[in-house]
Amino acid sequence: MAFWRAAPDGLEVSVRATPKGGRDALDGCVTLSDGREVLKIRVRVAPEDGAATAAVGKVLAASAGLPPSAVRLLSGATARLKVFHLKGDTEHLKALLEEAARRS
Numbered sequence: 001m002a003f004w005r006a007a008p009d010g011l012e013v014s015v016r017a018t019p020k021g022g023r024d025a026l027d028g029c030v031t032l033s034d035g036r037e038v039l040k041i042r043v044r045v046a047p048e049d050g051a052a053t054a055a056v057g058k059v060l061a062a063s064a065g066l067p068p069s070a071v072r073l074l075s076g077a078t079a080r081l082k083v084f085h086l087k088g089d090t091e092h093l094k095a096l097l098e099e100a101a102r103r104s
Contacts, residue, residue, distance in 0.1 A: 003029055003037040003101070004094055010070075010087040011094060013060065017080050018042040019052035026063045028104040038081065039101060053077055060084055063100040064093050 005012045014036060018027075021042025031037050043055035053073060061071045064086055076082030086093050 003039050004097060006090050006094075007085060010085060011090055011097070012074060013084050013086060013097065014038040015056060015060065015076075015082045015084060016040050017052060017056045017082055019045060019047040019055075024055060024059050026059060026100050026104050029101040039097070047078075050077065053082065056082065057084060060086070064088070064096050066093075 003014050016030065016032075016038040018040065022044060024043050025041070027040040027042055029037055030040050039060070041056050041059050043052055043059060045051045045055050047053075053076075057071045057073065058068050061068045064071075066086060066088060070087040072085045072087070074083040074085050
């Protein structure tokens with residue numbers, strides 16, 4: 001099972017966020033205890049008033065070569081596990097994110 005799922009106009013990406021992580025970065029892919037794969041993303045900001053979620057969205061957008069406006073939170077606003085929608089070409093986004101996950 002991959003950390004992404006194809007959507008009609010892009011990808012849905014599962015993320016495990018780490019706020020107050022010391023830097024803003026994609027930290028690769030990890031398999032959770034239930035077998036799901038997620039991208040690990042750490043951000044410097046604290047989880048206050050949605051700031052960490054917004055920062056995670058920006059890291060995800062940068063990793064996919066998208067403007068932040070093309071990334072939308074679908075679920076997990078107050079949780080570490082989140083699902084984002086990335087608007088764009090599905091195959092291109094998938095390739096960029098898989099490469100970014102491998103490099104980290």
